[in-house]
Amino acid sequence: MPARFGEATLALPLGFPAASPLGNSATISLLFQRFEHGAALTALATVAGLALSLVATAVFLPIATTPAAIGAVSVMQSTLGSVGRRGLLRFVGTFIGAMMTFAAVSIFASGAQDLGSYLIIMSMMSFISAWVLVGSPRTSYIGFMMGPAFVIGIASESAAPSSIHLVVDRVLSVLLACACVSLVLLVVKLRSSRLAVMESIGDGWTLIAQLIRGGQLHEFTEADVHEFRTLNQRAMSNLAATAELREQHAFERTLRIESFLPILTMLAEQQRSLLLIRSLGSGRFHETLPPSAVSEMLDAPTRSLAAHFERLGEYFRVAERADESLPCQIPSAAQLRACAVANGCDANTVARLLYRREVLGLVEQAVVRAQRDAQRGFIWKDQMLYCANEVTDSGRTVAEVAATLSPSTT
Structure with missing residues (x-):
């Protein structure tokens, strides 16, 4: 394995990147690509x-x-x-x-x-x-x-x-x-911070979907390494930006403190998912790749998880249900071990594959939990997405609120 693919290259930061969000290769064209009208x-x-x-x-x-x-x-x-x-x-x-x-x-x-x-x-x-x-x-x-x-x-x-x-x-x-x-x-009419928070949460889930796809056990090039690192930096920067927007949202209107709980829940799930997906990328770029027949057993549920994250991101942009029914079909430990041994994998490779399977299971739990919390904590009303408590009277449950919404939004 070339030295440039070593740990120094893949030291993915948990915070903001040292240089620009695009690494050390920021150009004028990339500046205009990332131009933000707001x-x-x-x-x-x-x-x-x-x-x-x-x-x-x-x-x-x-x-x-x-x-x-x-x-x-x-x-x-x-x-x-x-x-x-x-x-x-x-x-x-x-x-x-x-x-x-x-x-x-x-x-x-x-x-x-x-x-x-x-x-x-x-x-x-x-x-x-x-x-x-x-x-x-x-x-x-x-x-x-x-x-x-x-x-x-x-x-x-x-x-x-x-x-x-x-x-x-x-x-x-x-x-x-x-x-x-x-x-x-x-x-000059500035955009509502509430809308910006919802869009930023959706962007975060979309970036996580792209990031987990980059963690599949495929052959890779230096460009793939750079793309994975860039996506990780953008996802972490978006997470920090969402937290800042949540603080601005507190100034925009009078809200009870529990109104921010759904937003904080989404931030926590995004942070948890990013930490887990980082280990998937480390397994791809730092370790010897297994035979394709073995890697496909884990790559198939990885793609399904990416579809889950994409659907979750779409929920914060369009009034569409965050479906939890997409099958992930993570293989059992016995199935994965048998396939790996049959394809000539040694004990260390089998152990790494089993660890990767456990990580995928934790990611699946995180995304399903996030989908459930998104449906409970956020409500579409009049083509606008709100935190559930923003459209409630004190003491009413989300189910009671949903019954009062207009037929077009239920």
């Missing part, structure tokens, strides 16, 4: 909000020390949806922090700089820390905005009126930034 639209909206905020700051706040443009960029860091809500939460947090600063500075200005004043300040800081620690993503974001507004005013060495002016300036800057971003959003 990301480009968001970048355009961010630049427009930044420019508008700079102009508005010069016109309305000529002596401002914290330009509203900074707030505009911070608000529009979210790549999809939830920008308006994030801006509102940013303003609320800054306003609360300003009120706390006003109270603290007033106490200090009155000359009451004793132990009681110190305890008041520490209590306020503890309150902010607790808010961030135990709050939901939305309330924690408010706490993050309260902290800077409070610390800026308290840490200022200026007199009390100047400190208050500094905090008021920050509140006005954030308010102006939110107004500028809102004007931009009237023209």
Whole structure:
């Protein structure tokens, strides 16, 4: 076996790749192939909000020390949806922090700089820390905005009126930034983060289907090794991106924490499947391939599992049932051992084949479990896919909800 096919070449990372998602061979043509319209639209909206905020700051706040443009960029860091809500939460947090600063500075200005004043300040800081620690993503974001507004005013060495002016300036800057971003959003419509989450989950299952096909026990070339490594990197990057989108989804609308359970379940199953499929690729590229008659006993159920994953990915794009009835037909250990011995495989090869069979069994359990959870945790309604709890009233089961859906979606 050539050295270039050794372990160093196949050190597949569990996180982001060291270079680009396409390895070290990124070109201009590949850049355009991976061009994302949504990301480009968001970048355009961010630049427009930044420019508008700079102009508005010069016109309305000529002596401002914290330009509203900074707030505009911070608000529009979210790549999809939830920008308006994030801006509102940013303003609320800054306003609360300003009120706390006003109270603290007033106490200090009155000359009451004793132990009681110190305890008041520490209590306020503890309150902010607790808010961030135990709050939901939305309330924690408010706490993050309260902290800077409070610390800026308290840490200022200026007199009390100047400190208050500094905090008021920050509140006005954030308010102006939110107004500028809102004007931009009237023209540029960003895609909903909920839609992006569903599409990203579907893309993840499709990438896993392609990856498991690359783990079949066939003869391979260096191009096959590079393709498998690239698919693994893309799948892991997509998994991380889905987790980030789930955080953005928390800002988009008011949801109970259990509403995110189906999404978290899909992420867990994808991570589990990727770890198992990595071992299949290692068995193909690192070990001696068995005779074709033996490898086909395991490649046939591998292709069936790939079909399962593809159907699962389609469920998140079109209102189609994630069918669990596709047969995998994984051979028994006795059948596989008998076939391997009959074709001249040694004891080490037989042991590796039996291990591979166990991995396929675990992958089958994972995909069937994911298909079942997808049907229970996600509901198609009016040609849109929702988490089941998004369309439920508290206390109702998914079966009770399904009975209330329109006939066209049941």
